[in-house]
Amino acid sequence: MPKMKAAIFVEPGRIVLDEKPIPEIGPLDALLRITTTTICGTDIHILKGEYPVARGLTIGHEPVGIIEKLGSAVTGYREGQRVIAGAITPSGHSYACLCGCASQDGPGTRHGFKAAGGWKFGNTIDGAQADYVRVPDAMVNLSPVPDHLTDEQVLMCPDIMSTGFAGAESGGVRIGDTVVVFALGPIGLCAVAGAKLMGASTIIGVDTVPERLAVAKALGADHVVDFKQGDPVEQIMALTDGRGVDVSIEALGTQGTFESALRVLRPGGTLSSLGVYSSDLTIPLDAFSAGLGDNRIVTSLCPGGKERMRRLMSVVASGRADLTPLVTHRFKLEDIEDAYDLFSHQRDGVLKVAITP
Amino acid sequence: MPKMKAAIFVEPGRIVLDEKPIPEIGPLDALLRITTTTICGTDIHILKGEYPVARGLTIGHEPVGIIEKLGSAVTGYREGQRVIAGAITPSGHSYACLCGCASQDGPGTRHGFKAAGGWKFGNTIDGAQADYVRVPDAMVNLSPVPDHLTDEQVLMCPDIMSTGFAGAESGGVRIGDTVVVFALGPIGLCAVAGAKLMGASTIIGVDTVPERLAVAKALGADHVVDFKQGDPVEQIMALTDGRGVDVSIEALGTQGTFESALRVLRPGGTLSSLGVYSSDLTIPLDAFSAGLGDNRIVTSLCPGGKERMRRLMSVVASGRADLTPLVTHRFKLEDIEDAYDLFSHQRDGVLKVAITP
Amino acid sequence: MPKMKAAIFVEPGRIVLDEKPIPEIGPLDALLRITTTTICGTDIHILKGEYPVARGLTIGHEPVGIIEKLGSAVTGYREGQRVIAGAITPSGHSYACLCGCASQDGPGTRHGFKAAGGWKFGNTIDGAQADYVRVPDAMVNLSPVPDHLTDEQVLMCPDIMSTGFAGAESGGVRIGDTVVVFALGPIGLCAVAGAKLMGASTIIGVDTVPERLAVAKALGADHVVDFKQGDPVEQIMALTDGRGVDVSIEALGTQGTFESALRVLRPGGTLSSLGVYSSDLTIPLDAFSAGLGDNRIVTSLCPGGKERMRRLMSVVASGRADLTPLVTHRFKLEDIEDAYDLFSHQRDGVLKVAITP
Amino acid sequence: MPKMKAAIFVEPGRIVLDEKPIPEIGPLDALLRITTTTICGTDIHILKGEYPVARGLTIGHEPVGIIEKLGSAVTGYREGQRVIAGAITPSGHSYACLCGCASQDGPGTRHGFKAAGGWKFGNTIDGAQADYVRVPDAMVNLSPVPDHLTDEQVLMCPDIMSTGFAGAESGGVRIGDTVVVFALGPIGLCAVAGAKLMGASTIIGVDTVPERLAVAKALGADHVVDFKQGDPVEQIMALTDGRGVDVSIEALGTQGTFESALRVLRPGGTLSSLGVYSSDLTIPLDAFSAGLGDNRIVTSLCPGGKERMRRLMSVVASGRADLTPLVTHRFKLEDIEDAYDLFSHQRDGVLKVAITP
Structure with missing residues (x-):
């Protein structure tokens, strides 16, 4: 062999x-x-x-x-x-695939899904x-x-672009939105590019590594916030004139980024979570408006399949996101x-x- | 005077x-x-x-x-x-109203919103x-x-019907869905009626008061789960043959119901939260699939305004929900x-x- | 052999x-x-x-x-x-399937689709x-x-239930909507059932065969309009107090039903077309509000695949639609x-x- | 006075x-x-x-x-x-406004709408x-x-930007879409800009005036098609390798542009119509796939209101669309x-x- x-x-x-x-x-x-x-x-x-x-x-x-x-x-x-x-290879024939959750692909003959089953x-x-x-x-x-x-x-295309863009897509970014991205590793940087692609008019990137803040600006961030220079929540609320953001994208997977992402949301806003967490999360009562804020928390696993890849390569080919x-x-x-x-x-x-x- | x-x-x-x-x-x-x-x-x-x-x-x-x-x-x-x-009286002219978040109505001249500002x-x-x-x-x-x-x-119509139905609506209930409603007070009972109205084919109600379980059945629950007769999560997973539910509606505002509502979700499913919480919430790592489950947590405040009331009264008039x-x-x-x-x-x-x- | x-x-x-x-x-x-x-x-x-x-x-x-x-x-x-x-058997692996248009399934390796290619x-x-x-x-x-x-x-389930329900689904029927269904053959009758399942509070069925009008009533029509007893558009506008309908479902495939379905729409309403047409269609200028009415015309081919069938059978099992x-x-x-x-x-x-x- | x-x-x-x-x-x-x-x-x-x-x-x-x-x-x-x-000044208190159709604003106390009533x-x-x-x-x-x-x-902002962007928005443009815009007057040019803002990776502009084709390119068109140089449908099908487009935007209001916009759609695609028509329209049977193509025809009237204006001005301020x-x-x-x-x-x-x- x-x-x-x-x-x-x-x-x-x-x-x-x-x-x-x-x-x-x-x-x-x-x-x-x-x-x-x-x-x-x-x-x-x-x-x-x-x-x-x-x-x-x-x-x-x-x-x-x-x-x-x-x-x-x-x-x-x-x-x-x-x-x-x-990165995610759905089968195309599972109940998950046929239900619009291809990344949650599972065995093809039971109607049950397995979380993240499409990641093989x-x-x-x-x-x-x-x-x-x-x-x-x-x-x-x-x-x-x-x-x-x-x-x-x-x-x-196989992972970070698909995942980062999904952060903007699942967040439902609309023309004229204000979007913040917490953590500017490769996924977060792609989320910045995705938010820009979908028409956000104000994009705020949060990190502390100067090179990453610089790349974020090149990819579309209008403002960068260094969380070591002061409470990022306060900085973001100041940047948005107290309004908060329409969509906040979490791209790390920690309590700190998750919680801050929640705190900067305007009422009716969406937290789009991309991080892979490694411990329980706390939702502070006030950050959640006691459940009365018409908010959404959405998680996304990298979308896969050849049509997704075709679309992402068409974005690359167009030069819209380099x-x-x-x-x-x-x-x-x-x-x-x-x-x-x-x-x-x-x-x-x-x-x-x-x-x- | x-x-x-x-x-x-x-x-x-x-x-x-x-x-x-x-x-x-x-x-x-x-x-x-x-x-x-x-x-x-x-x-x-x-x-x-x-x-x-x-x-x-x-x-x-x-x-x-x-x-x-x-x-x-x-x-x-x-x-x-x-x-x-x-119950919620939006102004019609605030940025919140014009942004599709009328329940989060705030002062009309700032673009900022105040959470639940429409509840006056x-x-x-x-x-x-x-x-x-x-x-x-x-x-x-x-x-x-x-x-x-x-x-x-x-x-x-002014509150519980609007709120309960919003639980099903924000959950995105579709024809053929399996839906669970946690806590069968007036709001939860209306959520049962709302899930039925939107085409759920299996509705599970969770409570322990026999009268409430009975009313839930009358309003459309196919199964009722008494959480004192055993772990409700296990009972629901058994009822769904291990698949979990498409939409779980939380109608109480406690850690227990919130957490159970999360645990019974299938990958890709939606937790629609109606409860008014009075303390921080914990999202257990496993119940959240570490952030990889393509899940959504959505909160809804009672929709108001005369068009909403007109629609709800038309449902009453139709006899579709008594x-x-x-x-x-x-x-x-x-x-x-x-x-x-x-x-x-x-x-x-x-x-x-x-x-x- | x-x-x-x-x-x-x-x-x-x-x-x-x-x-x-x-x-x-x-x-x-x-x-x-x-x-x-x-x-x-x-x-x-x-x-x-x-x-x-x-x-x-x-x-x-x-x-x-x-x-x-x-x-x-x-x-x-x-x-x-x-x-x-x-009735429609998507491949699961075509670009159409992976693009959310499984009924338009085509050869798996070209990115092009063939209209109705899923119907084999x-x-x-x-x-x-x-x-x-x-x-x-x-x-x-x-x-x-x-x-x-x-x-x-x-x-x-394989065809008329899937198609008829799709009429209501593609129309985006919401709780409290007024819906009309033009032509009450098997597909139209299923569309009535689908509109009821999705929460329409007023359903109007249009046909002329007494048996069909009677079955429509049994499946959820609140009113029936016999188009031989007078102009159906006028009858429907009278029934809706001049408002028109939120969603009109065309279930025959003729100019007459298509045009009437358009004329009874309120501004902002949706015409959901299920019919298989056999000649060109005309959109009258006034019925289309010269293009200024924020209207939608949506066509649907029967959704297929095992998950769709599972859902439809769950509706049958629930007794929600007989x-x-x-x-x-x-x-x-x-x-x-x-x-x-x-x-x-x-x-x-x-x-x-x-x-x- | x-x-x-x-x-x-x-x-x-x-x-x-x-x-x-x-x-x-x-x-x-x-x-x-x-x-x-x-x-x-x-x-x-x-x-x-x-x-x-x-x-x-x-x-x-x-x-x-x-x-x-x-x-x-x-x-x-x-x-x-x-x-x-x-350009459109909704009242904020009509049934149309409260139903999500603010441009179709009508008298506030009847539940009926008047087409385009928001244009005052x-x-x-x-x-x-x-x-x-x-x-x-x-x-x-x-x-x-x-x-x-x-x-x-x-x-x-008051009209052409709001209208043109609505062409892309109502069309549901997604990241990686191929979009064509028929007629590159001010509205069509704004539709090009809107399609780019929403992440289209291939944008095709159709006109014949060289200056307009040039401005379209500056605003985001990847290809321009001069309809006097050959059948635009054939040119577009060739540019898309026979696949057709995901979204076609009609920005003139004539049978010719409407019909071409329909003919270049892929199965499952959306025709987003912005034109103000002055005569009846014909939908050719073949261009409509006999009603089996899962297509949508959507019309949009310019969205108004201060929140819409705020968002558009934020796009201007961002420099994303000049x-x-x-x-x-x-x-x-x-x-x-x-x-x-x-x-x-x-x-x-x-x-x-x-x-x-």
Whole structure:
């Protein structure tokens, strides 16, 4: 059985590059030869043992690659095509998919859903930080890359662009809205770009790292708030003349950002939460207007599927949102352990790394 | 200055019937002579001092009455007309109103909103448990009662019917949904009726009082769950074959009901919260799927305004929802202190009382 | 190759029962043994040559049956299960499906859609008026029937219930709406039931056949208008006190019903069109308020897929809508030509026929 | 009674500048001293007698001005404030307003609506091409202009920006959509800007005037189609690789543009119509997919009210859409007849004129 290189979760604290067999595929699958992939903040949660996955699993959920082989029941693609697949790979045939919740995809024959069941790569099946990856339900998930776009241009589509934009979409951003984004990591920066794309007229970014505040401005933030320079809630209320914001996007996953995001909402406003939390949350009574504020709290998991990817690549192609500045570092797959070291320690202003086998 | 009787908040623990001047009206107002009104659970919060209002305020926000006098700038009505006004009386001209958040109505000239600012009767201005009430912004709020409907038939429209239905509406109930309603007081019972009206095919009511469970069944609940007979979350998951519910409606305002409402949601489901909370809430990490469940938490304040009232009265007239069984007791205004005593102690199977001056 | 009986389109004017091979299935398909099916108005269009299909095609798109055989890539079902499939059988993996337009399903690998491409049974592939039918994309389309529901109880789900309800859903019917349904054939009657399920407080049915007007009343129509007793537009405007309706549902497919449906709309109202038209339509300038009326015209093709079928069966199980009175006649498959004769001539008060192999 | 200058409709073919009394105001009104206004295409329809208004009416519905006087019941403003009011001036208290159709505003006490009843200025009451204008329902309609914005910067807000953006909004433009705009007059150009603001990744503009095609490109069109260079439907289908568009916006009001807008829609797509039509429309059977295409036709009248104006001015302030290039010519009020002459004959590349008293 031919072998390949893959970044494998060994135990909390250890993701290592090792050899594994090249995946075999079933009738609905495709085998991709990875040409570019990346590391996500979620992978760092896995590395640290904060998000549990099976030992021995290949990590990574952001594949750009070439179709190496197609399952026997797959039609409409050809070997050699360059494609991406979303981080979330819905089946297309589950009750969740047919109910409009494709990211919550579950087994196809029970009507029950499993939360986040659509996230499979590097979570419940082997992932993309490898020479090859098996893509399940290929006809739902393989999205051909237009020739004139480079791997790096579309590398953000599978996860952070889809997730960040979903923050604005689920928030229901409308023309003329005021939007705040809490935490300007890659997801938060994409949320800024998404809010701008949807017509927000005032976008406020909250972080403390100068490089991130600068990128946020380049992507559409009208104001940036450094939470170390004073209470961010007060700063935002001052910036909005006491009105508060229409939509606040949480892009970190902590009590502090969640609570602040709630406190700056105008009555009738929406908190759009993207963060992956690791502990219980508290909703302060006053921040929630005792339940009388006509507010909404909405959570979004990254939307996947080939149509979503097609749309995101069309945004890239249009030049409306240029996320390539987020790729700050590049590594070969054989050096992925160095990439993890850099990325997990947030050294050297890293935002995203490109990994090429 | 002519006098009238009014139920007045004196101090925590004391609402008494006393004399007050008949209200004077401004150019946009109307003066209503109350023919029927009622007591709301919120009034009990006020009585107990759990919700603060000014001492000396007339309580009550559910007026049925006759137009006694119209403000100088009011057109389109005539004295002697029988009307209702909603518990929430939006101005029609605030930024909140024009932004689609009429219940969050605030001062008309700042663009800022005040949470729940549309709730004025018995909160920020004198209320309806009196011989007369001043209705602000009369052209927005007075809704003529069709002749063939009795006062008692429309008595639920100003608050509990509007609020309860909003629970189903904000939850986005669709044909074929499974809906659970936590707590079957008047609001929860109306939420059951609202979920049925919107096409839910399975409605589960949760309470422990046998009379309430029985009324819930009459209004459309397919199943009732007595939370004293076992963990309601387990009972609901069993009833739904492990799937969970599409929409859960919280109609009490406690951590227990809120948390259970969250735990029974399917991924992608919506928690529609109607309760008035009196302490911070906790969102357990697992019940929230760590933020990855594509869930929504939505709060609704009672929608008001004459168009809402017109629609609700048309539902009453259609016979699609018969809420008159909720009026279990009747009192004269002069006996309203007895009515408060009965209602606040939930004696004698009381659901709603009708008060007639 | 084993043979079966099937109702076959021979030429305009002739659908005959003949022998055909039992279908073979591919890896994603299932073979159903039909236990009950029916004839649709669309089949009569095919019979008359008004809607073109290939000669030799088996007609019919409303299958209730038993799984006889499963394709090699199909999981989650077992042979012998009783199931239904929708009239529309989306693939689950097309761009149309992933874009929220499953009924417009097209080839899976182009991003283009084909109008009504999801309608395959008895249109582009062999249909259900036969001993057996091949169901494409079985994991998307097979929906198990609860044991306690009879074939006839679920026979309306695949098409007329799904289509009729979609009329109300696409119209955006809200609690308290006034809705009119033009033409009370099986689809229109289901639209009445759908409007009631969604909370319309006034439903007006328009037809001229007394039996249909009576069934409409039983399903929720508050008023019926016989268009032979006077201009239906005038009658409806009188019934609504000059206001017009919030939603008008067109369920026939003619200029007359379309135009009347437009004329009775209030400003801001929605015309929800279900009819299959056979000629150009005219929008009169005045009926369209010269384009200034904030109106919507929405067309809906029957939604399919197993989740839709599950929901519709849950409505049947709840007793909220009892459509069994629509089955007025029963035939064996061997007598289907008689059934076509009865149904196409609308004799004997026929609404729907049940056909059993 | 003091006099002022006003552009008055005398008879078809004649709008002349003449003297009129300065308007008197009622308790809910405000008197504005106009500082800048403009001429709209609709005014040309009036001039030509294609849209009937009363003889003697002052024309114009796009006011920028200074509050000269406030009605006795108006609070929250002060004389001397610089404000705009929308072309559409909803009352805030009609059933239409409270039903979410403010542009269809009608008398406040009947529940009936009148199509386009919210359009009052220069239609049913005296308009803004004058030294002074009376603004009805001032608290709903006066929107203060931020100091740092010039009159010309906000001159497009009352009508063409609000209308053009509504074309994109009612069309439901989503991130990654392909949108076409038919006819690139001022409204169509604003629709291009609106589609870009909402995240369309491909925008196609259709016209034949080179200057307009150039401005469309500057405002966000990725492609322009000159309908004189070949069938626009064919050109658009080629540009979209045969897929068609998600949203097509009609911004002229003719059969040709309407029909083309329908023909280029993908199944499931939306035709958003902004044009004011002057004759019946035909929907060709094939362009409508016989009613089976899950398509929508949506019409929008310009949204008004102070919150809408506030939002549009915030877009101007953000620099996200710069519409000042649309002001191609400037006139004094005393020369408005020359302005009408230029504008009605579309001479000299005119897009919009600024008129200053």
